[in-house]
Amino acid sequence: MELTYTEKQQAFRAEVRQWLKENLPAEPLASYDTKAGFEQHREWERKLFDARLSMVMWPTELGGRGCDLIEWLIFEEEYYGAGAPMRVNQNGQLLLGPTLMEFGTQAQKEKFLPRMAASDDMxxxxxxxxxxxxxxxxxxxxxxxxxxxxxxxxxxxxxxxxxxxxxxxxxxxxxxxxxxxxxxxxxxxxxxxxxxxxxxxxxxxxxxxxxxxxxxxxxxxxxxxxxxxxxGWKVAMATAGFERGLLLRSPARFQQTARKLVQLYLANRRAADADPAIATKVAQAWSDAQAYALSAYYTVGRLSRGEKIGAESSINKIFWSELDLNMHQIAMDILGAQGELTDCASTSWLEGFLFAQAGPIYAGANEIQRNIVAERMLGLPKG
Amino acid sequence: MDFTFTEDELAFREAISRFLMTEAAPETLREIWETDSGRSPELRSKIAEQGLTALSVPEEAGGLGLGDVAWSLMTQELGYYGIPDSMADSAYVATGLLSALPAGEKRDAWLEQVAAGELRIAVGHGCNSLVADAQSADLLLLHHTNHNGDIELHAIERALVDVTPHSSIDSSRRLARISWQPTDDSLVVSGDDAEVLLAETLNRGALSVAGQLLGLAQRMLDLSVDYVAQRKQFGRAIGSFQAVKHHLADVAAKIEFARPVLYRAAWALQKQTPDAELYVSQAKLACIDAAALAARHGIQVHGAMGYTWEVDLQMFMKRSWALIPSWGDRSFHQARVNDNLFSRVAADNQSAGPESTFGRQI
Missing domain, CATH: 2.40.110.10 (Butyryl-CoA Dehydrogenase, subunit A, domain 2)
Known part of the structure; x- marks a missing residue:
């Protein structure tokens, strides 16, 4: 066990940090759930691709830079830590991409993956x-x-x-x-x-x-x-685990939310502390976000030892979706009556709160995930 | 970045686990715990033969020279098999403290005896009002503040300590209130050095308990899985009902996400990084939560059987409840996390973000 980064890893971190510093959009992009915002995000994805930063784990010939999983985690930490835009093509890049990589023909890979990495195809x-x-x-x-x-x-x-x-x-x-x-x-x-x-x-x-x-x-x-x-079922399932587990929701995103939550709490501490439990809720949520990140690193270690992960990805899905919901709920509690407003600085918390409601539902409802954990990890009988 | 254990560490854990599975079965433990001493010298020497007591004794004193990282696996096994406090306290917590002292005749002799399984050490620390296994210890490591206000650490023979036993709901526990007089002869170290050692010992004690709680959580989960797979109601195993499944899936999740938190803390303590204290408290809290939920959901899915003396779940549940507040209770560790987090974010925003999972980077 050695929980420090190598010089090469640190250099990669520094490179990503520097690039983001120089290239991040000055103004936040419009929501990618609107046509205009969608196209703004596509432009941003092209910029990432030109710097070979859109899909860092993919092989160079497919538009990536052949990074390993640790470097991918580092990229994600820098990316979300810098407050960079959400990834508009993630359903392709993170769900279909790995499937094509594993099951696609050479012709399919060449036809679809570079255009996916560049977001020419959404x-x-x-x-x-x-x-x-x-x-x-x-x-x-x-x-x-x-x-x-x-x-x-x-x-x-x-x-x-x-x-x-x-x-x-x-x-x-x-x-x-x-x-x-x-x-x-x-x-x-x-x-x-x-x-x-x-x-x-x-x-x-x-x-x-x-x-x-x-x-x-x-x-x-x-x-x-x-x-x-x-x-098709076999193909879909073979990659479903890995996506749900690691790729789909990288820890950095939740750690960034956790850091912002701590800042929100500190900025509103006097009022928030009227409920003495709030400080601990904030610290617990922050620790949970770290636990999710540590689990990702630990999983990478297990994969590097040749172990396979399976139902653990269902546990991950339960964990990040409930963590996200919890963090946004705490933020709404801190914001109080300001929370409902759709036209002020705190609105990003409201938007996150709304989106977090979907987390325990999409990508396989959490009830289904709990069944999977119970049946495949614990070996309990099917209902 | 390498978040894995070595083959040796994993093999050692496996060996200890297999050994304890046969030698420390619940029925054996029940018999031992019912005796006055609550300890079995025979089992203890068998465990020593496996090499566990030599694990973190420095190589020059006849040990294996491993540290907190290896112990983060072993404490889980000690917890899983319900091995009483004296083993982890002597072989891990006390040994960590002694190893940190400068080499010297006494210290080296103690360490050699620990490695050979011949010396039982109880550790008194201000965070625990009672001392575990003081009665059966050969040596006690204790501290007090002298008339100059300096902290002093003493190693004192059992015969020189007055011990008033207290009984615990955890039948494995042998707790006592102690009184003792420091002497020039018993003084080991004082002042800042003593303070640093005691702070490190608190972290090691907390980590030891955290690992044991995680092992206990896994044991309670395993017992519960076994029970719900064989218990039938409405003509089918109750483990096929979603309500029961979800209870146990939640326990599995708590364990899964506590484990790497424990390992990061162990590594940081072994390397003495500036974040070790924070990480240890996070680990203790995560493991408390895992054990507490495993107990709550464990007894629930056992139904009325879970409330009986007969079913083994109670041994591990009560041991969890006893260990949860040991070496710094929940409030203590939560307050440490809160203080550390809020002061670090106020001082340096980046130290709490995604870039800092393993401490501040570049």
Missing amino acids: WAQAWSEPNAGSDMAAISSKAIRDGDEYVINGQKTWSTRAIFADWCFGLFRTDAESSRHHGLSYLMVPLDAPGVTIRPIKALNGKQAFAEIFFDNVRVPVENRIGDDGQ
Whole structure:
């Protein structure tokens, strides 16, 4: 055990810090849940890509710089620590990217990954359906083979930022007679294809944060399938763990929120201390954010020893989503009557508070995650 | 950056675990704990034969020369198997203190005896009003403030200490109030050096208990998992019900996120980094929370059986409750975290951000 960084790691940290200092937008970008904000974020992503900082862990030939997991954690620490913009293409970069890396053909990798790293293509996920939420194996959207193409019919929903995105990816039933986990295939679909209709869904913040996608005889070539026909569930699950675990929500983001929470508390200490418990709540939340980061480093260590992680990623998902909610709840308690205002400096806390409500629901509801932990980590019988 | 244990450390842990599994089964412990002394010299010497008492004794005194990092694995095993206080207190906490003293005839002799499993040391510290295992100790490490206001650390033979036992709800505990007279002969170190040593000893004691609490949490979780997998109601194992599953998943999560916090603290204490105190308190709190939840949810999923003397859960639950306030209670460690955090953020914003998981960087 050696919990200090090497000179090379420190140099990388310094480089990232310096670059961010010189290149961070002077003004915060508009919300990426608006068209204008979405395009601003795309521009920012291109800038990151040009500096080969958009996907630092990817190999150089795919637009990355071949960093290891520790360097990736360092990048994230500097990135979120500097208050840099949220990653608008994360569904592509962090969910689809690793899947393509593991299961994609060479041609697919070359075609999609560099454009994804540069955010030339923006990706939306298309997993959920009106009747397939927590029970994702109930997917009924069909993609029926016709020559060298699949013909897609059906509906997807809760597709984040789909009205602005260029492509979507998800599971479709390619064997019409199949049920549950069988007969599903993992497909990538251009959102400008004939027969695609996207209808925005207003989220509780009033923005078009997600959308429904309707497929009406949408044709995609067979080479848009990742993995074998009918193996979609396996492909999706193989990477789901890792994403949920490490990539999707890196610790730095929550540590940054925790630091801001401490600052918010200190700036409002006199009033906040009217409730003597608040100081401890703040310190506990800050410690929890550190615990999440330490767990990430420890997981990296386990991976480096050749261990596999599985259900631990479900534990992570429970932890970060409840931590995020808790931190924003404490902030709202500190803000008091100011918390509801949508037009002042504290509004970013309100926005975070609203978004945090979704954390325990999306990417697999926390109840499902607890079942997974109980069944796969603890070995309890299925219900 | 290498957040892993060495193969040797892991293998040693595995060996100790396998050994204690057979030698320290709950039925054996119950018998030992019912005796007056509450200790088994036989079990103790067997554990010493495994090398545990030599773990952190310096190599020149016949030990293995390992430190807090290795102990963060071992204390979990001691907790998991409910090994009473004297083992961790002598072999880890007291040995850490003695090892930090300058080499000398007495100190070297004590360390050699510890390594051989022949010396039991009880440690008195201001943060604990009672001393654990004072009665059966051979030597006590104690401190007091002299008439000049200086802190003095003394090593005093058991025969020279008056011991008034107190009983604890944790049947393994042998607590006592002590009274003693410092002598010139018993003085080990005084002044700033003594103060530094005592502060470090408090951190080591807290870390020792934190590791044991984490081991206890894991034991209570394992017992609970076993129980709910075999107990049937409504024609099925109660472990198949979501309400029960979620209770235990929450315990697993607490343990999972406490573990690396414990390890960071152990590393910082071993390296004596400026953040060691903060990290130790964070570790103690995280492990307290894991053990407390494992006890609460453990007894809940055991149903009425959890409230009985018969089921082993009670041994580990009560030991957890006893250890939680030991070596600095929850309030003590929470206050240390709060003070440290708020003063550091006021002074240096960056020291509390994502860049500083392992202390201030560049």
